[in-house]
Amino acid sequence: MISRFGLSSGLCVVALALAGVTGCSTKNYVRNQTAPLVDKTNALDDKTAENNRNIKDVDQRAQSGIQTAQGAANTAQQSAQGAQKAAGDAETAANNAVHRADSLDQVVKGLDNYRSMADVAVTFGFDKAALTKDDKDQLDQFAGQLNSAKSYILEVTGGTDSTGSAEYNYALSNRRADAVVQYLASKYGVPAHRFYLIGIGKDKEVAPNNTAEGRKKNRRVEIRLLTNMGGSDNGTQAKSGGPAGN
Template identity: 75%
Template sequence: MSIRMATGAAAIALFAVTGCATKNWVNTQTAPIVDKTNNLEDRTAENNRNIHDVDARATTGIQQAQNSANSANQNAQNAQQASGQAETAANDAVHRADSLGAVVTGLDNYRSLADVSVNFGFDKAMLTKDSKDQLDSFAAQLGGAKGYIVEVTGGTDSAGSQQYNYDLSNRRADAVVQYLASKYNVPAHKFYLIGIGKDQEVAPNNTADGRHKNRRVQIRLLSNMGGDNTQQQPATNPGGSR
């Protein structure tokens, strides 16, 4: 029995020694693989970070390039729009001059029966009570006129841009036309309306009184010299009836 126990103990000891040796061998063999795996994971992680950084920089660069392209495109559109507006203003000025010339030519066959001038506040296009009173006195003479037209010319002082003053002078002339048409039933085709802006001053603009005089609408009642209500009537209204 002692021999058997001794033999068993020896076998267990041998197994333990053999097991430890095997474990050490396995550890020795697998350690380099684990190290390589860890290194590979580290390099993979670093590569992923690098790829992410490159992608972020590329995205930022693309966005900046797109923004620059959008800005350049907007600048080009603004320049094109400004060019178009300048061309339109130039064409309007030419058309305005031609229209005024046509009015003057057409008016050669008319004689003046009455005239009045109403003034406006700075940058205003509303008729004052005094202006309405003057227009009422003027309109009292319409009933006896034959073959007549009403010439309405709006003007401004020298403040502001040319195009703005054209618009403002037209609005002032519009106010006069609307008042006479609505209150005295003057037909639209009877009006010659034009806004000349600051092109033709009636007083120097270097004084307050002069600027006030230039902020005006001049109205003239004109009758055809032949007395024919259809002959020499203007076919169209250059300034547009309002």
């Protein structure tokens, strides 16, 4: 015969066992139900992170492309501005040369008694504006006539061959003419108002530029001694027309 205490103890053991089985079943059920959700959440997190990386990469490439395009645009604008300035400078130089040539022509035409008494030409090396010993010897022979000349002006015309831009050649022709003026002024005391300096660049050739010999002849400075046979000193008139001073 089972005692009441023994029966109670047995029931408790069975109840605890059932509770344990029930608890384990519930955890397994919950785990089975939530595991797919966790997996999906993790997958969404990974996809979101990947999308964020792709968006950032696209943004960086877009910013880089914008910067490259802006840099190219700035370079193109600077090149265009430089070309425009060079064109403007060349036009100004050409206009100045034409103006000075016209001014000299007007001065000489206005002085009926002026005529050419002597002339000489010296040539220069390629892209050079320095006088050689031979050039100086020729200028010395030419200057020997200045002591006996009365009321004279010296027309000094610098030229170049066709190599290079017009703007550069205008400047080079002026440097060559300047070299002649400085030599005659410093060695023979020719006053500034006696000179009329013109840089014509490559505009007026004296020989074809398609040969080496022709280009050499065009790299020259021509000097003409113009005297007033009437005897009055019109050097100051020449000065008002635009004397040398480059």
